[in-house]
Amino acid sequence: MIGRVVALALRAPDSAAPSRVEALTALVGLGLEGDRHRDRHSPRQVLLASSAAYDALGLPPLVLRENLLLDLDTAAFDSGTLLRVGREVVLRLSFQCEACGALDLQRPGLARAIGSRRGMLARVQAGGMIRAGDPVRLLDERMPALAADWRERVEQVLAALPPGMVVEYGQLARLAGIQSSYCRAFPRLLAARGLGGKAVPARSACQSPRWSGDGLYA
Secondary structure: OOEEEEEEEEOOOOOOOOEEEOEEEEEOOOEEOOOOOOOOOOOOOEEEEEHHHHHHHOOOOOOOOOOEEEOOOHHHOOOOEEEEEOOOEEEEEEEEOOOOOHHHHHOOOHHHHHHHHOOEEEEEEEOEEEEOOOEEEEEEEEOOOOOOOHHHHHHHHHHOOOOOOEEEHHHHHHHHOOOHHHHHHHHHHHHHOOOOOOEEOOOOOOOOOEOOOOOOOO
């Protein structure tokens, strides 16, 4: 055992802020039941944050909008690490959550102050119940790592593209775990990296079948 769950939270689809809960239901390959980030194609299903980051910066509860607050340093984890939470749930760690400008709406200057301590994003590898106080264990098995840099993650996604198919920009952003606003950068990025033609705008006249991303995180 490397730590415990300090607290849990869900952010409902129609809610602007997360709310504390005593237990969560993790759904394999989908995310957390009742949470707005439930998405079978996303690497951002669950956000883990460290209680040490809250203590160091004197933050009020839920400012980092995490689902699981842990009494261990999430910044020390590598992508591809598997954590068992409680008896049943296994989380596959994706990559560190970026300190975006939305944090500054909670407290001016917080994005810069938090740095790499915002938290770790994850997917649900095995489902079940998570409760406050549950132990967290590090498993020996590892999954393929996802790149920390979003550009490299885009390349990783396109490397898995089935032959003869294309992926639309919006879906590519979703699969790579980045905001849809990044789609504006795709034409230049893909051309520079020799990946032009693998991804297309939603209204493209390209007749190739569209890839949803099925199997990417299997």
